[in-house]
Amino acid sequence: MTLAIDLSNISKSFPGVKANDEINLKIQEGTIHAIVGENGAGKSTLMKILYGMLKQDFGSIKIFDSEVNFSSPKDAISEGIGMVHQHFMLADNLSVLESIILGMDKASLKILNKSKYKDEINEITEKYSMPLNTQSMIDELGVGEKQRVEIIKVLFRGAKILILDEPTAVLVPQEVSELFNNLKNLKDSGVTIIFISHKLDEVLEIADEISVMRGGKHIDTVDASTVSKTDLAEMMIGQNLPTPPKREKNSKQDKSLTIKNLTAEIDKGRRAFENINFSINQGEVVGIAGVEGNGQRELAESILGVYPIESGEIILGEKTINDLSTRDRRESGLSFIPEDRQSQGLLMDVSLSENVILGKQSSNKYKSRYSNIKFNEASKNSNTVIENFDVRTPGNNTLALALSGGNQQKFVVGREIENKPSLLIASQPTRGIDIGAQSLIWNKLRDARDDGLGVLLISADLDELIGLSDRIYVIYEGSFVKELDPENATPEILGSYMTGLKT
Amino acid sequence: MKLSLKLTTLLAPVFAIIVAFGLSTIMLYLIGEDPIETFKIMYDYGKTGKSIVSILNRSVPLYISAVAVAVGFKMGLFNIGVESQYLMGALLSAALGAAVALPSFLHITLIIFVAVISSAFWAAIAGYLKVKKGVHEVISTIMLNYIGTGIIAYLLANIFFEKVELSTTAPQTDLLPETARIPSLNAFLGIEDLPNLHGFIIGAVFIGILYYWIVWKTSLGFDLRATGSSPMAAKFSGANPARLTILAMMISGAFAGFVGIAPLTGYFFKYTTDFPSGLGFAGITVALLGRNHPVGMALGAILLSFLERSAQILDLKDVPKEIEKIMQAVIVLTVVVAYEVVKRYVTNRQIKEASKVVAND
Numbered sequence: 001m002t003l004a005i006d007l008s009n010i011s012k013s014f015p016g017v018k019a020n021d022e023i024n025l026k027i028q029e030g031t032i033h034a035i036v037g038e039n040g041a042g043k044s045t046l047m048k049i050l051y052g053m054l055k056q057d058f059g060s061i062k063i064f065d066s067e068v069n070f071s072s073p074k075d076a077i078s079e080g081i082g083m084v085h086q087h088f089m090l091a092d093n094l095s096v097l098e099s100i101i102l103g104m105d106k107a108s109l110k111i112l113n114k115s116k117y118k119d120e121i122n123e124i125t126e127k128y129s130m131p132l133n134t135q136s137m138i139d140e141l142g143v144g145e146k147q148r149v150e151i152i153k154v155l156f157r158g159a160k161i162l163i164l165d166e167p168t169a170v171l172v173p174q175e176v177s178e179l180f181n182n183l184k185n186l187k188d189s190g191v192t193i194i195f196i197s198h199k200l201d202e203v204l205e206i207a208d209e210i211s212v213m214r215g216g217k218h219i220d221t222v223d224a225s226t227v228s229k230t231d232l233a234e235m236m237i238g239q240n241l242p243t244p245p246k247r248e249k250n251s252k253q254d255k256s257l258t259i260k261n262l263t264a265e266i267d268k269g270r271r272a273f274e275n276i277n278f279s280i281n282q283g284e285v286v287g288i289a290g291v292e293g294n295g296q297r298e299l300a301e302s303i304l305g306v307y308p309i310e311s312g313e314i315i316l317g318e319k320t321i322n323d324l325s326t327r328d329r330r331e332s333g334l335s336f337i338p339e340d341r342q343s344q345g346l347l348m349d350v351s352l353s354e355n356v357i358l359g360k361q362s363s364n365k366y367k368s369r370y371s372n373i374k375f376n377e378a379s380k381n382s383n384t385v386i387e388n389f390d391v392r393t394p395g396n397n398t399l400a401l402a403l404s405g406g407n408q409q410k411f412v413v414g415r416e417i418e419n420k421p422s423l424l425i426a427s428q429p430t431r432g433i434d435i436g437a438q439s440l441i442w443n444k445l446r447d448a449r450d451d452g453l454g455v456l457l458i459s460a461d462l463d464e465l466i467g468l469s470d471r472i473y474v475i476y477e478g479s480f481v482k483e484l485d486p487e488n489a490t491p492e493i494l495g496s497y498m499t500g501l502k503t
Numbered sequence: 504m505k506l507s508l509k510l511t512t513l514l515a516p517v518f519a520i521i522v523a524f525g526l527s528t529i530m531l532y533l534i535g536e537d538p539i540e541t542f543k544i545m546y547d548y549g550k551t552g553k554s555i556v557s558i559l560n561r562s563v564p565l566y567i568s569a570v571a572v573a574v575g576f577k578m579g580l581f582n583i584g585v586e587s588q589y590l591m592g593a594l595l596s597a598a599l600g601a602a603v604a605l606p607s608f609l610h611i612t613l614i615i616f617v618a619v620i621s622s623a624f625w626a627a628i629a630g631y632l633k634v635k636k637g638v639h640e641v642i643s644t645i646m647l648n649y650i651g652t653g654i655i656a657y658l659l660a661n662i663f664f665e666k667v668e669l670s671t672t673a674p675q676t677d678l679l680p681e682t683a684r685i686p687s688l689n690a691f692l693g694i695e696d697l698p699n700l701h702g703f704i705i706g707a708v709f710i711g712i713l714y715y716w717i718v719w720k721t722s723l724g725f726d727l728r729a730t731g732s733s734p735m736a737a738k739f740s741g742a743n744p745a746r747l748t749i750l751a752m753m754i755s756g757a758f759a760g761f762v763g764i765a766p767l768t769g770y771f772f773k774y775t776t777d778f779p780s781g782l783g784f785a786g787i788t789v790a791l792l793g794r795n796h797p798v799g800m801a802l803g804a805i806l807l808s809f810l811e812r813s814a815q816i817l818d819l820k821d822v823p824k825e826i827e828k829i830m831q832a833v834i835v836l837t838v839v840v841a842y843e844v845v846k847r848y849v850t851n852r853q854i855k856e857a858s859k860v861v862a863n864d
Contacts, residue, residue: 304739306738325741325743326738326739326740326741327741327742327743329741330741336739338736338739343733343736344733344735344736344739345736345739346733346736347728347729347732347733347737348732348733349732350728350729350732354725357725358729358736358740359740359741361722361725361729361740361741362722362726362741366722367722371723372720372721372722373720373721373722373724373725392857392860393857393860394853394856394859394860398853398856398857399850399853401850401853401854402850402853402854402856402857403857404858407857
């Protein structure tokens, strides 16, 4: 058998993060090879390198035994590599035929020979038994069909190697089994498929071989027929990461937050979460574990008041805040560390001394009797945040965009904690930052908890959850499926509830 | 460091204007005119007392229109509808102003009040459509310009104007009485032998200050700027996007209401079919030129007015006066490019400074 892909020593760094660390990976021709790993494990960086969207710092790529050097996806396509992205790149107002041939010809005034293309496309759909009506408009198609268009599009360009990025994330179960049938047909015709996912059941069903990535490293490649789901989960989550030290519990009697029967509004045919019940005491950190997309983000945003709920009750302290605006909720003592600091937590083209105001622009803290912003106060407080949270910056006049990710995050966390809230929602508080910033944020969250702050912690980092939380709930498909004591929880146990293995 | 960064920011427009003059020189040269001579004629004519008064008078509505546009820009809203907003306000206030008799102070206040309120509500329609129906404000304000122009023409010809048979008079509202006119500043400043320097120039200064205060100093302004910078971060911080959109459109429209005040109470004293139009669109240019800054826009308005005024002399000297329009456009283009260049430079420098701090630890 020949090797379709042979990667050796691929490394790629971004400022502060080693996204790929000496990856060695061999993929046989005509197989389905799955790549699994948590978010941020480096899967998509690796695929972007393979598809020519990123350039590796070191290492070499061999396609069908010949060394290649990609500077754009065009190069990759000409070597027979095609990628189907998680988010479809189709225009609703084009027909299937037009979508598939889009970008094939150099733009010219020549009349398109559509019938020639049509025959060629039909040949492909028959060869791989993937029926498609080339006359349909894209917006008439279902999600599964759109995906088929994307796959045909790639095959039409002569792809021998197909990269599928989280292909099942958008599909319902029936569509998934249809996709798997198609993939098996493709494989039988000699197409090599790289299947990126974090859904272990699916991976075990479809793949021949599975490679596990974690923290930018290639952990292992295993045979799908001999490995168990638990083994995979264990490899994915790992056990030797730095863990935040545990301390004594400090929970008080008074409630910081109570959630009763909270149910999200229906969005695109489904509810992000349903019937959620829990409470957080003062001086307590409650963690929520879950694979991304299971409703934890929406739950956090509904407490802040930016995601719509249908029913249930949100009680901050003693006060029901369902009907309050986001502003009034923040006024009532809610602080929020959003999962995306750059688009949700900071004004990137604005100085730190103004960024410190964000979230409190209408409170007495920064608003005078005549509606003026107290810029002197803001300047002073931004310096406090910079000092207390060790934000490395030339000064408070520096624009937020000039700081590194870790320093931006320290500033956001610092601002939210220095606002002296009664409840802090921390969504992915240390995602994608260096270890120094991470441990500082862990310590600060701990200190705030010891001072009596209630914290709702949402994190994809299971060690962070276990280390910081006093209690952990596991969310799966929009419902809490398990409450765990972090004393007895391990990443494997969490992982098995998170993936629906145990209930 | 801070000072030098500020200096580079200030250098951008200066640099742009030099480039624009360079390009204009080449153009003049190509069409066979003496560039130096042409600029000299323009400058000499532009600096006469008469011209200066005319330039300042032109600048006032232009500046206010720019302020109206800038309020939207700061929040990322494109209010293209200042045109019909100010004309609507001017017509209604002219009609009402001519119909009542009041002491001067009250009369002028009433006229301004009516203009501001009606312009604000006309603008609010676009805000409402955006929030409730998802219509992009560029489309709705452009359409509202057409609708507004039609309504104004109808009101002017059929409601506010008594047609006399066989009369050739163009439709117009009745003349404003003396009490409704804002006096010129000539007597106050002791200027003689010159045309009237209109009194509302003081109003324009106050409007600039008001704009600065609302946008840069108040918590409402913070919400506006935050939404313009990052809609998502603003929303998470508690700003209500729907409310802000309607509010910003109304404030923008309210400023637009001031645009027609100077011509109406200063030299037209009535609304007619040839009441100054086009100021709403010119305001967009000035807002770009002045980078939405209250002082920058003032300088921009004066610069454009100067060019327009001094172009009048070109015709008499047999230089095609279209050259002035080209110069205007070239200046705006180069300014926009220069600002972008400076912005990138400043950003890169900040990133370098910040990474030095991290490296030094």
